[in-house]
Amino acid sequence: MINKLVEKIKKTGAPIVVGLDPMMNFVPEHIKAAAFEAKGETLEGAAEAIWLYNKEIIDKTYDLIPAVKPQIAMYEQFGVPGLVAFQKTVEYCKEKDLVVIGDIKRGDIGSTSAAYATAHLGKVKVGNTMCEGFKEDFVTVNPYLGTDGVQPFIDVCKEEKKGLFILVKTSNPSSGEFQDRLIDGRPLYEHVGEKVAQWGEQLMGDSYSYVGAVVGATYPEMGKVLRKIMPKSFILVPGYGAQGGQGKDLVHFFNEDGLGAIVNSSRGIIAAYKNEQYAKFGAENFGDASRQAVLDMIADIDGALKQAK
């Protein structure tokens, strides 16, 4: 699956991922009205609204991008119907041949991590039948519990040819509270990065490992160091756009081959129609606004990478 991601990035020329994080206040009124008309002001109505919203954005952007990253929390908040919408979104993206990164940030130990890995990347045996749950291609994983927590995910990835992005340095302001604390003179996130590199050695694709890392766009200097510590790990970079990261901050996350990073934007793309810059599209044409925002993001990153050469 890492090979497919690399291939699709090369083909699209777009090392970007669209974060499908449908907050209800992003969803245009006409979509909400249609969904509530059909299913009421219920969890089912909310789930229908985010599904209709996602579908339009996917339809208008899928040919430009290699991957999407649905944030499961935004679906889980609508309970079981929300998770049905998550599943529909994953399946629809796969129909469109997009690589799907489930942003689930799960992490537990032993058989429990194995169960999460099965839920999202693998197959579960019921009687004599193998069944599938949520069917993403990659998931994000929290490393706080150590190797016991991560290895079960790696084991499922080996079997299924799927991949992981491990949280190393997150994009939020207080990520430093624990992640930046010095251990033997070096911050915790560097130690985690070293583990990611080690874990990744078990599971190499053609040029990159199936085990990647999450490093926030908001910390470009740390990205530079981590790029060296994990040369074979793809870095998933959140924090572009709404959180303050810009194209020029991102160059350090890439290797000299122009690969090795994939930059996420969520609200900057999916709620583009709410930004002044794209307001001319209007709420009715929110999908076209998202398409333009994707094109602009590709140009911004491409320009920054060319300038850095």
Add this chain to the structure above:
Amino acid sequence: MINKLVEKIKKTGAPIVVGLDPMMNFVPEHIKAAAFEAKGETLEGAAEAIWLYNKEIIDKTYDLIPAVKPQIAMYEQFGVPGLVAFQKTVEYCKEKDLVVIGDIKRGDIGSTSAAYATAHLGKVKVGNTMCEGFKEDFVTVNPYLGTDGVQPFIDVCKEEKKGLFILVKTSNPSSGEFQDRLIDGRPLYEHVGEKVAQWGEQLMGDSYSYVGAVVGATYPEMGKVLRKIMPKSFILVPGYGAQGGQGKDLVHFFNEDGLGAIVNSSRGIIAAYKNEQYAKFGAENFGDASRQAVLDMIADIDGALKQAK
């Protein structure tokens, strides 16, 4: 909700929680046969099997215990139908007046953490209607992302009078890889424990905070130190029984008032009928085996606490 937990612990004399982590190989054959007969060897069939299994265990133990801790991964592995079984389990336990600790180990940032908190502890607005998702009373939270990640959970807890258990020192062998690393001469888990105490000050119940901690039974010496660092935090203690923790290891997790800790056992209770000690009950009577295992666990912990006085 922390007050209710304390009150129920006093009433039952049982500072224990039953971990409802239904692995398929724990479920007796006759339950599986009935479920697959009704719903096929499908995710729905698996979900029906774990629901029937849970119901019997709850019916046979609810009068002895204050709380249950369903591990969501074990349901999530069966996709949407598994999460329907999770929800049914939570609701059924609440009908039985049990405190429900959702072992979800979620953790993200800002609006994403808020969405998880809403999903499991709060209410979500759909149009003008407030809806509820999974309805637990407490959830477990991963602290790796820092205050940004935890505060949204605390905010929802304030509103809903619900609570958290933050991962501090987990019970698994490799928990030390990051959690034990020294920062300014003290292990990371102590720094996390200090934050838990600080976070908890915002949200005090009558005698304990709504913000508790997870500290594994397998590390009693660390439990002793953490008990002092977080005097007002309830400690949820996994790792008893199957993972090797014993009653005598647990005394340090309690305060002198005999409160402050709640000890989890999962497979030791729910799969008791598979242990030699309870084999005489037979698979048909697995619920009775679970009941006996609960009684024995209460006696073990009670004995250890009395001996320590």
